[in-house]
Amino acid sequence: MRRRRLSYVCALVTLLTVSPAFAAAKPGTSWAQAELTTAVAAGLMAKEAAARPNKPLTRGELETLVAGLTHVDPVATASPTKTVTMAALDARLVGALGLTDSAKVFTQTARSAGLAPPSRFGTEVLARLLGLRVNHPASLDALELSPGEPATHAEAAYSAARILQLGESDSQGLQELGPTFVLPALTPWQKRVLATAVHFIGYPYVWGGESEFPESPQSPFGPQVHGGFDCSGFVWRVYKLEQYPQGGKLADMLQGRTTYAMSREVPAAKRITFDKLQPADVIFFGAKGPKSNPAQVDHMGIYLGNGWFIHSSSYGVAVATLSGWYEKRFAWGRRPLAEAGLISLS
Numbered sequence: 001m002r003r004r005r006l007s008y009v010c011a012l013v014t015l016l017t018v019s020p021a022f023a024a025a026k027p028g029t030s031w032a033q034a035e036l037t038t039a040v041a042a043g044l045m046a047k048e049a050a051a052r053p054n055k056p057l058t059r060g061e062l063e064t065l066v067a068g069l070t071h072v073d074p075v076a077t078a079s080p081t082k083t084v085t086m087a088a089l090d091a092r093l094v095g096a097l098g099l100t101d102s103a104k105v106f107t108q109t110a111r112s113a114g115l116a117p118p119s120r121f122g123t124e125v126l127a128r129l130l131g132l133r134v135n136h137p138a139s140l141d142a143l144e145l146s147p148g149e150p151a152t153h154a155e156a157a158y159s160a161a162r163i164l165q166l167g168e169s170d171s172q173g174l175q176e177l178g179p180t181f182v183l184p185a186l187t188p189w190q191k192r193v194l195a196t197a198v199h200f201i202g203y204p205y206v207w208g209g210e211s212e213f214p215e216s217p218q219s220p221f222g223p224q225v226h227g228g229f230d231c232s233g234f235v236w237r238v239y240k241l242e243q244y245p246q247g248g249k250l251a252d253m254l255q256g257r258t259t260y261a262m263s264r265e266v267p268a269a270k271r272i273t274f275d276k277l278q279p280a281d282v283i284f285f286g287a288k289g290p291k292s293n294p295a296q297v298d299h300m301g302i303y304l305g306n307g308w309f310i311h312s313s314s315y316g317v318a319v320a321t322l323s324g325w326y327e328k329r330f331a332w333g334r335r336p337l338a339e340a341g342l343i344s345l346s
Contacts, residue, residue, distance in 0.1 A: 030053035032157050035158045044064070046064075053153050054154060056152060058083060058084065059077045065160055069164070085147065087124065097130075097163065097171050099126050102178040103178075105178035106319070113191070115194050117198045117199070124202035132163070141228075144204035144206055146204065184306055187343055189337050194279060201310070202317060203227065208224065232257060240254050259297045259299065260295060263300070278305070280336075281303040282301075283301055283332075283333045285300065296331075303322070
């Protein structure tokens with residue numbers, strides 16, 4: 001039953017990964033023009049707000065949007081003209097879907113494991129499992145927003161349009177998924193690495209990104225347009241750029257910056273198989289699964305344990321289950337903590 005539920009959610013996320021509106025947007029229109037039109041037609045957003053897609057969303061506008069989605073009167077809010085952050089937008093929408101308790105389960109599990117997750121952890125996990133975020137093309141990376149930045153009318157409309165596509169079974173599926181997020185007992189070093197990883201939940205996917213800040217002078221890809229991470233950049237940030245006290249040679253374990261380079265650094269004899277994965281292992285995915293060669297490895301992340309991992313995907317830094325599509329494409333893992341002599345390889 002657990003595997004079927006996990007596969008269901010993977011199918012849900014895949015279903016929601018439809019080509020976004022910007023793919024067909026006309027010059028001079030917003031990337032989310034179709035969603036803005038949908039939000040206005042559904043009474044979720046005023047025409048005046050939709051006409052200013054890149055302007056910050058206010059608390060009052062958010063409550064109007066939520067009221068329309070839930071078919072109730074808007075909630076009176078203090079400071080209705082105050083802007084709303086991306087994290088606050090996600091939290092409010094997750095709550096409107098009746099998933100606040102499920103979000104708390106994710107946060108509490110990470111907290112009980114000693115990872116000190118940010119308060120947004122649970123709601124950001126669910127927002128991404130629901131497909132409420134979208135990755136802008138590399139040429140539009142300047143539009144990406146970090147959790148603490150003000151949400152825009154366009155981002156709010158995109159999220160609302162996604163929610164309009166959902167049914168009751170979608171929310172029910174995520175409610176059932178929450179209790180399956182169980183992490184094993186972690187070693188002190190596993191906690192340190194995974195605490196760094198979960199800190200970045202909700203940051204956007206940025207091509208060539210390896211920092212939460214736009215300035216990343218060490219990057220071989222040059223300065224970032226916006227703070228955020230691509231898949232290999234996220235692993236690079238956690239293992240290479242983070243300064244861990246008494247970390248010894250840990251930062252030296254990853255040499256290359258790309259998925260190809262990092263995957264080929266571990267000899268075939270030392271590749272970790274699916275059934276031997278441990279928390280904090282770096283995991284690779286390829287078109288031919290375990291039969292992939294490094295040139296075919298096109299995605300990577302960090303294993304959390306018990307069938308869950310964290311990565312920077314099309315939804316930004318998100319938590320996912322190592323099932324369905326990901327399980328099929330799993331190539332191998334490597335254990336930088338063991339490579340650095342900080343834990344045992346076994």
